[in-house]
Amino acid sequence: MFTKIISTGSYLPNHIRSNYDLEKMVNTSNEWIITRTGIHERRISKYYENVSFMGYYAAKYAIDNLKINIQDIGMIIVATTSSDYAFPSSACQIQKKLGINDSISFDLSSACTGFIYALSIADKYIKNKIIKYALVIGSDRLSYNLNPKDRGTLILFGDGAGAVILKSSKKPGILSTHIHANGKHGNLLTMPNCLNIFNKNKYIFMLGNEIFKIAVNILTNLINETINANNININKIDWFIPHQANLRIISAIIKKLRININKVIIILDKYGNTSSASIPIALDEAVRDNRIKKNQIILLEAFGGGLTWGSILLKF
Numbered sequence: 413m414f415t416k417i418i419s420t421g422s423y424l425p426n427h428i429r430s431n432y433d434l435e436k437m438v439n440t441s442n443e444w445i446i447t448r449t450g451i452h453e454r455r456i457s458k459y460y461e462n463v464s465f466m467g468y469y470a471a472k473y474a475i476d477n478l479k480i481n482i483q484d485i486g487m488i489i490v491a492t493t494s495s496d497y498a499f500p501s502s503a504c505q506i507q508k509k510l511g512i513n514d515s516i517s518f519d520l521s522s523a524c525t526g527f528i529y530a531l532s533i534a535d536k537y538i539k540n541k542i543i544k545y546a547l548v549i550g551s552d553r554l555s556y557n558l559n560p561k562d563r564g565t566l567i568l569f570g571d572g573a574g575a576v577i578l579k580s581s582k583k584p585g586i587l588s589t590h591i592h593a594n595g596k597h598g599n600l601l602t603m604p605n606c607l608n609i610f611n612k613n614k615y616i617f618m619l620g621n622e623i624f625k626i627a628v629n630i631l632t633n634l635i636n637e638t639i640n641a642n643n644i645n646i647n648k649i650d651w652f653i654p655h656q657a658n659l660r661i662i663s664a665i666i667k668k669l670r671i672n673i674n675k676v677i678i679i680l681d682k683y684g685n686t687s688s689a690s691i692p693i694a695l696d697e698a699v700r701d702n703r704i705k706k707n708q709i710i711l712l713e714a715f716g717g718g719l720t721w722g723s724i725l726l727k728f
Protein backbone atom coordinates (compact mmCIF):
# COMPACT_ATOMS: atom_id res chain seq x y z
CA MET A 413 0.00 0.00 0.00
CA PHE A 414 1.04 3.60 -0.65
CA THR A 415 -0.08 7.02 0.50
CA LYS A 416 -1.12 9.36 -2.27
CA ILE A 417 -1.70 13.12 -2.17
CA ILE A 418 -5.10 13.50 -3.82
CA SER A 419 -5.70 17.20 -3.28
CA THR A 420 -3.99 20.42 -2.17
CA GLY A 421 -5.08 23.83 -0.89
CA SER A 422 -3.60 27.01 0.53
CA TYR A 423 -4.53 30.29 2.19
CA LEU A 424 -2.58 33.53 2.25
CA PRO A 425 -3.60 36.74 4.02
CA ASN A 426 -4.30 39.65 1.65
CA HIS A 427 -2.15 42.16 3.45
CA ILE A 428 1.26 42.57 1.78
CA ARG A 429 4.37 43.81 3.61
CA SER A 430 6.88 44.82 0.91
CA ASN A 431 10.59 45.47 1.26
CA TYR A 432 9.75 49.17 0.88
CA ASP A 433 7.45 48.91 3.90
CA LEU A 434 10.37 47.38 5.82
CA GLU A 435 12.60 50.30 4.80
CA LYS A 436 10.25 52.47 6.87
CA MET A 437 10.44 50.12 9.89
CA VAL A 438 14.17 49.28 10.19
CA ASN A 439 17.52 50.26 8.72
CA THR A 440 17.45 48.13 5.57
CA SER A 441 16.87 48.44 1.82
CA ASN A 442 14.85 46.70 -0.87
CA GLU A 443 18.07 45.98 -2.74
CA TRP A 444 19.83 44.43 0.31
CA ILE A 445 16.89 42.16 1.08
CA ILE A 446 16.52 40.95 -2.51
CA THR A 447 20.26 40.34 -2.93
CA ARG A 448 20.70 38.51 0.41
CA THR A 449 17.40 36.60 0.54
CA GLY A 450 15.47 36.71 -2.77
CA ILE A 451 12.41 37.97 -0.89
CA HIS A 452 10.39 40.88 -2.36
CA GLU A 453 7.32 40.79 -0.15
CA ARG A 454 5.49 38.68 2.43
CA ARG A 455 1.91 38.36 3.73
CA ILE A 456 0.97 39.52 7.22
CA SER A 457 -2.14 38.12 8.90
CA LYS A 458 -4.83 40.26 10.48
CA TYR A 459 -5.63 39.45 14.14
CA TYR A 460 -8.45 37.05 13.18
CA GLU A 461 -6.33 35.24 10.59
CA ASN A 462 -4.79 32.92 13.13
CA VAL A 463 -3.35 29.44 12.60
CA SER A 464 -6.70 27.63 12.78
CA PHE A 465 -8.43 30.23 10.55
CA MET A 466 -5.77 30.03 7.82
CA GLY A 467 -5.47 26.26 8.23
CA TYR A 468 -9.24 25.80 7.93
CA TYR A 469 -9.41 27.68 4.63
CA ALA A 470 -6.38 25.86 3.21
CA ALA A 471 -8.09 22.57 4.17
CA LYS A 472 -11.44 23.68 2.77
CA TYR A 473 -9.90 24.52 -0.63
CA ALA A 474 -8.22 21.09 -0.64
CA ILE A 475 -11.47 19.31 0.23
CA ASP A 476 -13.84 21.36 -1.96
CA ASN A 477 -13.14 19.55 -5.25
CA LEU A 478 -13.14 16.07 -3.74
CA LYS A 479 -15.97 13.61 -3.82
CA ILE A 480 -15.26 11.99 -0.47
CA ASN A 481 -17.21 11.60 2.72
CA ILE A 482 -15.29 13.90 5.06
CA GLN A 483 -16.22 11.67 7.98
CA ASP A 484 -13.71 9.22 6.43
CA ILE A 485 -10.87 11.64 7.26
CA GLY A 486 -9.38 9.72 10.19
CA MET A 487 -6.52 12.05 11.04
CA ILE A 488 -5.87 15.80 11.11
CA ILE A 489 -2.38 17.04 11.83
CA VAL A 490 -1.57 20.74 11.94
CA ALA A 491 2.15 21.44 11.76
CA THR A 492 2.60 24.75 13.54
CA THR A 493 4.54 26.58 16.23
CA SER A 494 2.26 29.61 16.39
CA SER A 495 -1.16 28.30 17.39
CA ASP A 496 -3.26 30.72 19.49
CA TYR A 497 -4.02 27.94 21.96
CA ALA A 498 -1.97 25.04 23.30
CA PHE A 499 -5.38 23.44 23.76
CA PRO A 500 -7.72 23.05 22.09
CA SER A 501 -5.19 22.38 19.34
CA SER A 502 -5.66 24.06 15.98
CA ALA A 503 -6.28 20.55 14.63
CA CYS A 504 -9.28 20.14 16.98
CA GLN A 505 -10.56 23.61 16.10
CA ILE A 506 -10.31 22.86 12.36
CA GLN A 507 -11.97 19.47 12.87
CA LYS A 508 -14.93 21.26 14.47
CA LYS A 509 -15.17 23.88 11.71
CA LEU A 510 -15.11 21.17 9.03
CA GLY A 511 -17.85 19.21 10.83
CA ILE A 512 -15.81 16.03 11.22
CA ASN A 513 -17.14 14.02 14.17
CA ASP A 514 -14.17 11.89 15.14
CA SER A 515 -10.57 11.83 13.94
CA ILE A 516 -7.11 11.61 15.48
CA SER A 517 -6.34 15.35 15.71
CA PHE A 518 -3.25 17.08 17.03
CA ASP A 519 -0.78 19.90 16.44
CA LEU A 520 2.81 19.04 15.72
CA SER A 521 5.69 21.31 16.68
CA SER A 522 8.76 20.87 14.55
CA ALA A 523 9.31 24.44 13.35
CA CYS A 524 9.85 24.81 9.61
CA THR A 525 10.23 21.02 9.20
CA GLY A 526 6.76 20.48 10.70
CA PHE A 527 4.95 19.70 7.46
CA ILE A 528 7.48 17.00 6.52
CA TYR A 529 7.20 15.46 10.01
CA ALA A 530 3.39 15.53 9.81
CA LEU A 531 3.26 14.02 6.32
CA SER A 532 5.63 11.30 7.40
CA ILE A 533 3.45 10.36 10.41
CA ALA A 534 0.20 10.41 8.42
CA ASP A 535 1.87 8.22 5.77
CA LYS A 536 2.56 5.49 8.38
CA TYR A 537 -1.05 5.50 9.61
CA ILE A 538 -2.40 5.21 6.06
CA LYS A 539 0.09 2.55 4.95
CA ASN A 540 -0.78 0.47 8.02
CA LYS A 541 -4.48 0.77 7.14
CA ILE A 542 -5.36 2.44 10.44
CA ILE A 543 -7.04 5.30 8.58
CA LYS A 544 -8.35 5.79 5.03
CA TYR A 545 -7.84 9.53 4.54
CA ALA A 546 -5.73 12.13 6.34
CA LEU A 547 -5.67 15.92 6.31
CA VAL A 548 -2.21 17.39 6.84
CA ILE A 549 -1.87 21.14 7.25
CA GLY A 550 1.09 23.49 7.69
CA SER A 551 -0.06 26.81 9.15
CA ASP A 552 2.01 29.51 10.80
CA ARG A 553 1.97 33.19 11.59
CA LEU A 554 5.40 33.96 12.89
CA SER A 555 4.98 37.67 12.06
CA TYR A 556 3.47 38.13 15.53
CA ASN A 557 6.71 36.84 17.09
CA LEU A 558 9.04 39.18 15.24
CA ASN A 559 10.89 41.89 17.09
CA PRO A 560 9.91 45.08 15.20
CA LYS A 561 13.46 46.35 15.73
CA ASP A 562 15.29 43.21 14.53
CA ARG A 563 16.10 43.60 10.84
CA GLY A 564 17.68 40.13 10.79
CA THR A 565 14.35 38.34 11.29
CA LEU A 566 11.75 40.97 10.31
CA ILE A 567 12.72 40.75 6.64
CA LEU A 568 12.42 36.95 6.42
CA PHE A 569 9.13 35.71 7.82
CA GLY A 570 5.54 35.86 6.59
CA ASP A 571 2.23 34.15 7.35
CA GLY A 572 0.17 31.52 5.53
CA ALA A 573 -1.17 27.98 5.41
CA GLY A 574 -1.17 24.99 3.06
CA ALA A 575 -2.93 21.64 3.21
CA VAL A 576 -3.03 18.23 1.54
CA ILE A 577 -5.49 15.35 1.61
CA LEU A 578 -3.92 11.91 1.67
CA LYS A 579 -5.49 8.62 0.65
CA SER A 580 -4.40 5.00 0.69
CA SER A 581 -3.62 3.70 -2.78
CA LYS A 582 -2.26 0.63 -4.52
CA LYS A 583 -0.37 2.91 -6.92
CA PRO A 584 2.96 4.46 -5.79
CA GLY A 585 2.64 7.74 -3.87
CA ILE A 586 4.97 8.57 -0.99
CA LEU A 587 8.11 6.56 -1.75
CA SER A 588 10.23 7.36 1.31
CA THR A 589 10.33 9.71 4.28
CA HIS A 590 13.44 10.87 6.14
CA ILE A 591 13.08 12.89 9.34
CA HIS A 592 15.84 13.99 11.69
CA ALA A 593 16.59 16.23 14.67
CA ASN A 594 19.60 17.26 16.72
CA GLY A 595 19.14 19.56 19.72
CA LYS A 596 22.82 20.48 19.82
CA HIS A 597 22.28 23.68 17.82
CA GLY A 598 18.84 24.49 19.26
CA ASN A 599 20.11 27.79 20.65
CA LEU A 600 20.75 29.20 17.17
CA LEU A 601 17.05 29.66 16.42
CA THR A 602 14.53 30.05 19.24
CA MET A 603 10.98 31.27 19.81
CA PRO A 604 9.54 31.31 23.38
CA ASN A 605 5.86 30.48 23.73
CA CYS A 606 5.57 31.39 27.38
CA LEU A 607 7.10 34.32 29.16
CA ASN A 608 9.01 33.64 32.39
CA ILE A 609 12.23 34.73 34.07
CA PHE A 610 14.22 33.30 31.16
CA ASN A 611 11.99 34.58 28.37
CA LYS A 612 11.26 38.27 28.72
CA ASN A 613 9.65 38.55 25.28
CA LYS A 614 8.06 36.32 22.66
CA TYR A 615 10.44 37.24 19.86
CA ILE A 616 12.26 34.92 17.49
CA PHE A 617 16.00 34.91 18.10
CA MET A 618 18.21 33.80 15.25
CA LEU A 619 21.90 33.60 14.50
CA GLY A 620 21.21 33.77 10.76
CA ASN A 621 24.72 33.33 9.52
CA GLU A 622 25.31 30.14 11.57
CA ILE A 623 21.95 28.70 10.54
CA PHE A 624 22.72 29.44 6.91
CA LYS A 625 25.93 27.40 6.88
CA ILE A 626 24.46 24.45 8.78
CA ALA A 627 21.36 24.41 6.57
CA VAL A 628 23.34 24.13 3.33
CA ASN A 629 25.31 21.13 4.63
CA ILE A 630 22.40 19.37 6.27
CA LEU A 631 20.13 19.73 3.24
CA THR A 632 22.77 18.63 0.74
CA ASN A 633 23.36 15.45 2.80
CA LEU A 634 19.62 14.96 3.20
CA ILE A 635 18.97 15.04 -0.54
CA ASN A 636 21.81 12.56 -1.08
CA GLU A 637 20.34 10.32 1.66
CA THR A 638 16.94 10.44 -0.06
CA ILE A 639 18.12 9.63 -3.57
CA ASN A 640 20.42 6.86 -2.31
CA ALA A 641 17.60 5.25 -0.28
CA ASN A 642 15.49 5.11 -3.45
CA ASN A 643 18.34 4.23 -5.76
CA ILE A 644 17.23 7.01 -8.08
CA ASN A 645 19.33 9.33 -10.22
CA ILE A 646 18.83 12.97 -9.20
CA ASN A 647 18.02 13.82 -12.85
CA LYS A 648 14.93 11.61 -12.65
CA ILE A 649 13.32 13.95 -10.13
CA ASP A 650 10.84 16.25 -11.89
CA TRP A 651 10.37 18.87 -9.16
CA PHE A 652 12.18 19.99 -6.02
CA ILE A 653 10.12 21.78 -3.40
CA PRO A 654 12.53 23.12 -0.79
CA HIS A 655 11.56 24.94 2.38
CA GLN A 656 11.49 28.61 1.43
CA ALA A 657 13.93 30.25 3.86
CA ASN A 658 16.45 32.06 1.68
CA LEU A 659 17.09 31.89 -2.08
CA ARG A 660 20.84 31.81 -1.40
CA ILE A 661 20.46 28.62 0.66
CA ILE A 662 18.47 27.01 -2.17
CA SER A 663 20.98 28.23 -4.79
CA ALA A 664 23.97 26.86 -2.84
CA ILE A 665 22.35 23.43 -2.57
CA ILE A 666 21.28 23.11 -6.18
CA LYS A 667 24.74 24.24 -7.30
CA LYS A 668 26.40 21.52 -5.18
CA LEU A 669 24.00 18.84 -6.44
CA ARG A 670 23.80 20.14 -10.04
CA ILE A 671 20.03 20.56 -9.95
CA ASN A 672 18.52 22.73 -12.68
CA ILE A 673 16.86 25.85 -11.16
CA ASN A 674 13.94 25.35 -13.59
CA LYS A 675 13.01 22.22 -11.62
CA VAL A 676 12.77 24.11 -8.32
CA ILE A 677 9.47 25.58 -7.11
CA ILE A 678 10.18 29.01 -5.60
CA ILE A 679 7.56 31.10 -3.80
CA LEU A 680 9.70 32.95 -1.26
CA ASP A 681 9.91 36.03 -3.48
CA LYS A 682 6.16 36.58 -2.85
CA TYR A 683 5.65 35.12 0.62
CA GLY A 684 9.01 35.01 2.48
CA ASN A 685 9.51 32.18 4.96
CA THR A 686 6.08 30.92 6.04
CA SER A 687 7.64 28.20 8.23
CA SER A 688 5.62 24.95 8.24
CA ALA A 689 3.35 26.34 5.51
CA SER A 690 6.04 26.97 2.90
CA ILE A 691 6.13 23.51 1.30
CA PRO A 692 2.36 22.88 1.08
CA ILE A 693 1.76 26.42 -0.28
CA ALA A 694 4.46 25.88 -2.95
CA LEU A 695 2.99 22.46 -3.79
CA ASP A 696 -0.53 23.86 -4.10
CA GLU A 697 0.56 26.71 -6.36
CA ALA A 698 2.52 24.42 -8.67
CA VAL A 699 -0.36 21.93 -8.85
CA ARG A 700 -2.91 24.64 -9.60
CA ASP A 701 -0.80 26.29 -12.33
CA ASN A 702 -0.23 22.84 -13.92
CA ARG A 703 3.53 22.71 -13.48
CA ILE A 704 3.18 19.60 -11.31
CA LYS A 705 1.38 16.76 -13.11
CA LYS A 706 0.20 13.28 -12.17
CA ASN A 707 2.93 10.62 -11.86
CA GLN A 708 5.78 13.13 -11.66
CA ILE A 709 8.51 12.52 -9.06
CA ILE A 710 8.79 15.24 -6.42
CA LEU A 711 11.27 15.80 -3.64
CA LEU A 712 10.22 17.86 -0.61
CA GLU A 713 12.89 18.99 1.87
CA ALA A 714 13.00 21.30 4.89
CA PHE A 715 15.00 22.33 7.92
CA GLY A 716 14.15 24.46 10.92
CA GLY A 717 14.50 25.25 14.60
CA GLY A 718 15.38 22.37 16.86
CA LEU A 719 17.32 21.82 14.74
CA THR A 720 15.06 19.59 12.70
CA TRP A 721 15.25 18.52 9.08
CA GLY A 722 13.49 16.11 6.78
CA SER A 723 12.63 15.09 3.24
CA ILE A 724 10.02 13.11 1.33
CA LEU A 725 10.26 11.58 -2.13
CA LEU A 726 6.92 10.96 -3.77
CA LYS A 727 5.17 10.13 -7.00
CA PHE A 728 2.39 12.66 -7.42
Ligand code: COA
Nearest residue numbers: 439440441444448524563564620621623624657658715716
Ligand atom coordinates in the same frame (compact mmCIF):
# COMPACT_ATOMS: atom_id res chain seq x y z
N1 COA B 1 19.43 45.09 6.04
C1 COA B 1 20.61 45.67 5.80
N2 COA B 1 21.78 45.22 6.31
C2 COA B 1 21.71 44.11 7.08
C3 COA B 1 20.50 43.47 7.38
C4 COA B 1 19.33 43.99 6.81
N3 COA B 1 18.12 43.45 7.02
N4 COA B 1 20.76 42.39 8.17
C5 COA B 1 22.10 42.39 8.37
N5 COA B 1 22.68 43.43 7.72
C6 COA B 1 24.09 43.77 7.65
C7 COA B 1 24.88 43.28 8.84
O1 COA B 1 24.82 44.21 9.90
C8 COA B 1 26.24 43.11 8.28
O2 COA B 1 26.86 44.38 8.18
P1 COA B 1 28.42 44.54 8.46
O3 COA B 1 29.12 43.73 7.39
O4 COA B 1 28.63 46.02 8.32
O5 COA B 1 28.65 44.04 9.84
C9 COA B 1 25.99 42.64 6.83
O6 COA B 1 24.66 43.07 6.54
C10 COA B 1 26.09 41.13 6.67
O7 COA B 1 25.38 40.50 7.75
P2 COA B 1 25.15 38.96 7.80
O8 COA B 1 24.36 38.63 9.03
O9 COA B 1 26.46 38.26 7.57
O10 COA B 1 24.23 38.77 6.52
P3 COA B 1 23.85 37.45 5.76
O11 COA B 1 24.33 37.50 4.38
O12 COA B 1 24.18 36.23 6.57
O13 COA B 1 22.27 37.59 5.70
C11 COA B 1 20.37 36.58 6.73
C12 COA B 1 21.49 37.58 6.87
C13 COA B 1 19.56 36.54 8.01
C14 COA B 1 19.50 37.03 5.57
C15 COA B 1 20.97 35.19 6.42
O14 COA B 1 21.97 34.90 7.34
C16 COA B 1 19.96 34.08 6.43
O15 COA B 1 18.98 34.07 5.71
N6 COA B 1 20.24 33.04 7.25
C17 COA B 1 19.40 31.87 7.32
C18 COA B 1 18.24 32.14 8.18
C19 COA B 1 17.19 31.12 8.06
O16 COA B 1 17.10 30.44 7.07
N7 COA B 1 16.34 31.04 9.07
C20 COA B 1 15.19 30.23 9.06
C21 COA B 1 15.50 28.81 9.29
S1 COA B 1 14.06 27.86 9.02
